[in-house]
Amino acid sequence: MSAALSRIFYTKPSIGEAEVAAVSAAARDGWGERCYESIQQFEALFRDFAGTKHAIATSSCTGALHMGLAALGIGPGDEVILADINWIASAAPIAYLGATPVFVDVLADSWCLDPAKVEAAITPRTKAIIAVHIYGNLCDMDALLRLGDDYNIPVIEDAAEAVGSRWLAPAGAARKGQHAGSRGLFGTFSFHGTKTLTTGEGGMLVTSDSDFYQKVLALSNHGRIAGESKQFWPGLIGFKYKMSNIQAALGCAQMARIDELIARKRQIFAYYHAALAGLPGVSMNPQPAGTENGYWMPTIVFAPELGVSREALLAACQAANIDGRVFFWPLSSLPMFTAEAANQTAYGLPARAFNLPSYHDLTEAEQDRVIAVVKAVMAAARP
Ligand SMILES: *Cc1c(COP(=O)(O)O)cnc(C)c1O
Numbered sequence: 015m016s017a018a019l020s021r022i023f024y025t026k027p028s029i030g031e032a033e034v035a036a037v038s039a040a041a042r043d044g045w046g047e048r049c050y051e052s053i054q055q056f057e058a059l060f061r062d063f064a065g066t067k068h069a070i071a072t073s074s075c076t077g078a079l080h081m082g083l084a085a086l087g088i089g090p091g092d093e094v095i096l097a098d099i100n101w102i103a104s105a106a107p108i109a110y111l112g113a114t115p116v117f118v119d120v121l122a123d124s125w126c127l128d129p130a131k132v133e134a135a136i137t138p139r140t141k142a143i144i145a146v147h148i149y150g151n152l153c154d155m156d157a158l159l160r161l162g163d164d165y166n167i168p169v170i171e172d173a174a175e176a177v178g179s180r181w182l183a184p185a186g187a188a189r190k191g192q193h194a195g196s197r198g199l200f201g202t203f204s205f206h207g208t209k210t211l212t213t214g215e216g217g218m219l220v221t222s223d224s225d226f227y228q229k230v231l232a233l234s235n236h237g238r239i240a241g242e243s244k245q246f247w248p249g250l251i252g253f254k255y256k257m258s259n260i261q262a263a264l265g266c267a268q269m270a271r272i273d274e275l276i277a278r279k280r281q282i283f284a285y286y287h288a289a290l291a292g293l294p295g296v297s298m299n300p301q302p303a304g305t306e307n308g309y310w311m312p313t314i315v316f317a318p319e320l321g322v323s324r325e326a327l328l329a330a331c332q333a334a335n336i337d338g339r340v341f342f343w344p345l346s347s348l349p350m351f352t353a354e355a356a357n358q359t360a361y362g363l364p365a366r367a368f369n370l371p372s373y374h375d376l377t378e379a380e381q382d383r384v385i386a387v388v389k390a391v392m393a394a395a396r397p
Contacts, residue, residue, distance in 0.1 A: 028374035040263035075204030077255030147176035174204035178276030178308025
């Protein structure tokens with residue numbers, strides 16, 4: 015392998031001249047009476063996109079989750095259920111509130127919450143279930159929402175990785191499809207630079223529950239309750255997780271390209287899928303009938319009998335100047351939690367799973383380089 019091969023990043027945003035112009039305009043003119051203009055525009059664009067009544071822009075998805083859980087009154091002694099395969103950002107806000115994350119096992123095909131395991135983990139202390147649509151893969155929301163109804167527990171969607179993932183409307187149906195994040199009590203999104211749509215750092219909380227929206231809105235305004243006539247008069251301790259108007263201007267310009275950004279993710283996935291998914295023992299992100307996957311992160315899982323290891327693939331990628339990215343570790347295996355070894359699927363997956371590069375401007379020649387490395391590692395591992 016030649017050292018002259020260009021570096022293939024695993025992710026990188028697509029920022030065009032329109033985005034640069036929008037940010038410049040907001041930096042120049044977005045002050046005084048226009049200081050919230052782009053924020054309000056971005057919120058309106060995003061709630062239309064997600065199909066919810068309300069949206070609140072935030073400085074991060076982590077902040078959006080923190081506020082949403084706080085609005086539910088979650089605190090010490092409470093438990094919140096989420097999948098063991100996750101990024102820490104979905105669990106940290108539970109810990110901020112002094113509550114306990116309960117990590118349950120995932121399904122082998124979607125790598126998302128196993129509803130049967132969720133039901134088994136429910137206790138009188140369970141105050142919420144967080145469904146994270148990992149790598150763009152949709153959780154089984156029908157089953158999770160049914161559990162939420164049966165046990166009277168709010169179901170929340172962390173859709174940070176699921177821009178473009180949705181349930182399609184049946185042919186001829188009157189209602190439109192439903193976007194990830196729009197079905198739970200509230201949904202959260204991330205616009206970190208690695209995500210499908212970016213504002214550099216940023217997030218969004220969406221909900222169609224107007225009472226809940228008012229609660230989060232007050233929290234997001236440092237506890238100032240809507241309708242309060244006294245200036246600088248917070249009625250409770252809130253948060254400061256706001257998005258700046260300049261970031262929101264970037265978000266608006268990205269929203270103008272949202273269909274293109276999602277279509278490109280899907281095209282990149284399709285190219286990998288055509289080359290790799292047919293190989294025996296290889297599986298990739300699923301897309302069940304009646305759904306569309308936004309494919310934020312194309313991911314490959316090798317059956318145990320193939321003998322392919324994460325370490326071998328990581329080393330081969332490094333040698334080929336490809337930014338390799340390992341699958342998430344089980345959160346319960348981290349030092350600050352207690353290992354849940356019974357979560358066999360979550361503990362068995364990461365050693366033989368891998369994320370493939372998928373940024374907007376990735377070329378087919380670069381994808382071919384990635385595919386060649388995967389095939390070479392598979393050939394070398396052949397038992
Ligand atoms: C990226 C991500 C987050 C965190 O988003 P930030 O905007 O960085 O706070 C939360 N949950 C999931 C599933 C993510 O992928």
